[in-house]
Amino acid sequence: MSSATLGARTGRGRTGSAAPAPTVTGALRTRDTRIGWAFVAPFLVVFVMFLLWPLLHGLWLSFTGQSITGAGGEFIGFANYAEALSDPIMWRSMLNTVWFTVLSTIPLVLVGLVMALLVFQGLPGQWLWRLSFFMPFLLASTVAAQFWIWMYNPQLGLVNAMLGVVGIEGQAWLQDPQWAMIAVVVETLWWTVGFNFLLYLTALQNIPEQQYEASALDGAGRWRQLWAITLPQLGPTTVLIVLLQVLASLKVFDQIYIMTQGGPGGTTRPVVQYIFESGFTGYRFGYASAIAYVFFAVIVIIAVAQLRFTTRRDHA
Amino acid sequence: MTTTVAPQPNAAYRPGPRRTGRLSAAANLRVGERFASPGRIVAIVALVVMAVGWLLPFLWAVVTSFKSEATAAATPVTLLPPDGFTTDAYTSVLREGNVPLWTWNSLVTAVAITALTLAVSALAAYALARVDFTGRKWLFWVIVASIIVPPPVLIVPLFYEMLALNLVDTYWAIILPQVVNPAMVFILKKFFEQVPIELEDAARMDGAGRLRVFWNIVLPLSRPILAAVGIFVFIAAWNNFLWPFIITSDASLMTLPVGLQTVKSAYGLQYAQTMAAAVLAALPLIIVFLFFQRQIIRGFSTTGFGGQ
Numbered sequence: 130m131s132s133a134t135l136g137a138r139t140g141r142g143r144t145g146s147a148a149p150a151p152t153v154t155g156a157l158r159t160r161d162t163r164i165g166w167a168f169v170a171p172f173l174v175v176f177v178m179f180l181l182w183p184l185l186h187g188l189w190l191s192f193t194g195q196s197i198t199g200a201g202g203e204f205i206g207f208a209n210y211a212e213a214l215s216d217p218i219m220w221r222s223m224l225n226t227v228w229f230t231v232l233s234t235i236p237l238v239l240v241g242l243v244m245a246l247l248v249f250q251g252l253p254g255q256w257l258w259r260l261s262f263f264m265p266f267l268l269a270s271t272v273a274a275q276f277w278i279w280m281y282n283p284q285l286g287l288v289n290a291m292l293g294v295v296g297i298e299g300q301a302w303l304q305d306p307q308w309a310m311i312a313v314v315v316e317t318l319w320w321t322v323g324f325n326f327l328l329y330l331t332a333l334q335n336i337p338e339q340q341y342e343a344s345a346l347d348g349a350g351r352w353r354q355l356w357a358i359t360l361p362q363l364g365p366t367t368v369l370i371v372l373l374q375v376l377a378s379l380k381v382f383d384q385i386y387i388m389t390q391g392g393p394g395g396t397t398r399p400v401v402q403y404i405f406e407s408g409f410t411g412y413r414f415g416y417a418s419a420i421a422y423v424f425f426a427v428i429v430i431i432a433v434a435q436l437r438f439t440t441r442r443d444h445a
Numbered sequence: 446m447t448t449t450v451a452p453q454p455n456a457a458y459r460p461g462p463r464r465t466g467r468l469s470a471a472a473n474l475r476v477g478e479r480f481a482s483p484g485r486i487v488a489i490v491a492l493v494v495m496a497v498g499w500l501l502p503f504l505w506a507v508v509t510s511f512k513s514e515a516t517a518a519a520t521p522v523t524l525l526p527p528d529g530f531t532t533d534a535y536t537s538v539l540r541e542g543n544v545p546l547w548t549w550n551s552l553v554t555a556v557a558i559t560a561l562t563l564a565v566s567a568l569a570a571y572a573l574a575r576v577d578f579t580g581r582k583w584l585f586w587v588i589v590a591s592i593i594v595p596p597p598v599l600i601v602p603l604f605y606e607m608l609a610l611n612l613v614d615t616y617w618a619i620i621l622p623q624v625v626n627p628a629m630v631f632i633l634k635k636f637f638e639q640v641p642i643e644l645e646d647a648a649r650m651d652g653a654g655r656l657r658v659f660w661n662i663v664l665p666l667s668r669p670i671l672a673a674v675g676i677f678v679f680i681a682a683w684n685n686f687l688w689p690f691i692i693t694s695d696a697s698l699m700t701l702p703v704g705l706q707t708v709k710s711a712y713g714l715q716y717a718q719t720m721a722a723a724v725l726a727a728l729p730l731i732i733v734f735l736f737f738q739r740q741i742i743r744g745f746s747t748t749g750f751g752g753q
Binding site: 158161162163164165166168169171172173175176178179180181182183184186187190195243244247248250252256257258259260261262263264265267268269270271272275276277279280282284285286287290319324327328330331351352376379380382383387401404405408409414417418421422424425428429432 | 482484485488489491492495496497499500501502503505506509517518520521522561564565566568569571572573576577578579580581584588591593594595596597598599600601602603604605606621622624625627630655659680683684686687691701702703705706716719720722723726727730731734735738742745746
């Protein structure tokens with residue numbers, strides 16, 4: 130068996146046919162069906178109980194006036210949705226979420242790319258560069274947010290202390306409605322850019338070296354190679370990173386809730402926080418579910434639009 | 446997985462077009478790399494500045510955690526405390542707070558989530574990849590489609606469900622919803638499809654059942670992907686905030702990220718202790734990362750696109 134296993138290790142990568150053999154009999158197929166569902170069953174149990182059922186139940190709740198006490202469970206039609214669409218706080222938090230997504234996605238992709246290009250030059254101390262850029266991604270949202278609450282402290286924080294050295298007057302970053310969102314975006318950049326950095330670094334390592342050798346023979350310099358080989362080769366990776374980043378940014382909650390509680394004056398409150406507050410401080414499960422479904426619809430629309438856009442471009 | 450450096454010429458030595466042919470081997474070009482071109486110096490400086498910038502918040506937290514409360518709260522801000530470093534903040538946090546308990550809770554729940562996720566996902570992914578059962582296609586489609594569901598959409602009905610199941614403030618309430626990870630099923634299925642089917646066929650000819658083939662042949666061949674998925678799931682579970690925050694109110698059941706959020710106000714203006722608690726919470730994963738950097742990075746780059 131062990132020699133067969135070794136052979137398989139080298140043979141990996143060949144695609145085994147998953148299609149049924151043409152001689153398969155009805156009896157075999159029934160047996161396979163029983164075995165297949167038995168294998169899938171454990172996953173299916175948790176999948177139905179903790180994803181499918183709550184997803185459908187949430188949809189039902191959104192058409193009721195359900196509260197946490199159990200009262201108000203009767204069907205009220207689209208009343209929650211009508212209320213949500215005329216609720217200024219809902220709109221504000223939706224806009225905040227979109228604004229955060231725009232503000233964060235651009236630097237998160239660009240800085241990740243620059244980091245990967247710089248590290249890929251192969252300077253000594255690779256582990257140290259990777260550690261510096263990727264380590265924050267391993268921190269819990271609470272820990273990263275605590276670090277930055279302290280960095281942003283108006284009197285005692287390092288940000289204002291350093292600005293003071295170069296003669297710029299500091300701000301109360303997290304308390305100022307003009308700066309709070311920017312401050313949150315900077316924290317998010319620091320905390321999560323390591324992930325995009327890593328994906329870009331992997332993509333860079335997968336560019337065939339021969340392309341650089343060939344272009345070097347043709348006399349292309351470093352700068353020219355960057356524009357003619359590296360960046361075009363990173364195109365598909367960038368499309369995927371942007372897609373994942375937009376979807377991740379739209380779900381923002383942790384760091385904002387911890388750093389500003391959505392303030393000052395609701396200027397940073399994201400829509401997930403409004404779902405949370407409607408459900409768990411307002412105890413309006415029905416209304417919270419309606420906002421959750423509006424949010425879900427936005428996510429699906431944006432994901433589908435992005436996929437459509439990118440696949441069409443690939444075929445063109 | 447070592448970083449390959451593409452040999453590139455610079456101003457100091459550039460092979461003439463086509464004339465040199467094979468002569469300009471990579472070795473020659475690497476020699477050329479030692480000469481510093483202006484562009485390269487700019488790149489090095491940029492890299493160092495960015496790395497220092499990225500380490501700064503962490504270092505600042507560490508420095509603060511080794512200050513006395515009085516120095517930490519003193520203006521003007523000093524990098525090095527005039528009264529010397531002290532471990533007082535750590536002693537108080539470890540003696541008075543719940544940090545050790547919360548670390549334990551995080552460990553228990555994250556290990557359980559990882560083990561259960563791997564078990565149920567691998568079984569399902571294997572069947573979806575290899576067993577030709579009725580309903581396989583649409584089941585796979587449903588699982589892939591569910592990847593798009595954002596966890597925040599589920600918090601209200603899930604909480605309702607946990608109330609009904611009488612599981613609020615238990616480990617199970619933290620664990621069970623996090624075991625459902627359709628993206629990992631997708632990644633594992635893609636991998637299992639590439640295991641050479643000839644091996645499985647041979648074993649089945651010898652009379653081995655599906656479960657035996659899965660356990661004795663497929664799983665041993667899949668160690669790298671299982672490790673990658675395991676690492677990804679473990680880190681996500683260790684750091685998860687929203688769901689454990691909603692479902693636990695009993696301080697003795699809180700995970701580390703949730704506990705830290707609740708004591709933020711309890712510590713009040715004790716900055717050194719706040720930072721000591723945060724540093725302690727960050728430490729386990731950073732230590733693990735230092736030891737398993739290669740595996741973790743490989744794990745993230747294989748699961749990254751499927752897993753987000």
